[in-house]
């Protein structure tokens with residue numbers, strides 16, 4: 301499988317949201333990534349179902365919705381109804397993660413688990429079979445435009461090993477500080493999905509930035 305590029309709308313120009321989403325439609329992007337923040341799980345507030353609903357009407361690509369909120373289980377059905385194709389909840393915000401992933405799947409959405417930079421790969425051992433996607437946070441969640449935390453690379457490898465050993469179809473998504481300067485390393489470590497906010501939307505030519513990210517790694521032999 302070729303890797304997936306998911307531009308993160310957080311870095312878009314919100315005064316031109318329809319144009320920014322049209323760029324995603326016209327580019328080689330595979331998904332649109334949407335960061336929902338509640339000011340409690342993370343120290344920032346972004347948007348909720350209303351914007352997901354609007355994005356769904358404009359976007360021709362699947363919506364990858366990342367819930368950086370406490371008690372995500374309260375809102376799973378509403379985000380699905382708004383148009384989320386993948387719903388990712390944080391392990392650190394989900395005391396009943398197994399139940400929450402089942403709840404997401406019951407809506408027909410793909411179920412993702414996100415882990416913060418300090419959360420070890422081993423914390424996924426008893427949940428990996430249920431996860432369609434693991435979102436490895438490579439910055440502390442809450443803001444776009446931060447620097448990639450390089451300790452994440454060995455963690456991606458450990459998660460990839462876990463997925464290989466358990467023989468699951470789980471995708472590894474890497475989110476935060478991703479760009480042309482580090483995408484190859486991230487893909488070599490085993491990532492399947494690159495979330496890119498600033499490196500796409502702040503580029504002079506965002507569609508070209510997507511194309512370049514999509515191009516990377518075509519010839520790469522991944523580590524086992």
Ligand SMILES: O=C(CO)[C@@H](O)[C@H](O)COP(=O)(O)O
Pocket residue numbers: 308310311333335366439440441442443444445446475476477478495496497498499
């Ligand atoms: O979830 C987050 C931040 O919490 C990310 O999705 C960012 O939106 C990625 O933005 P860049 O680091 O690529 O600017």
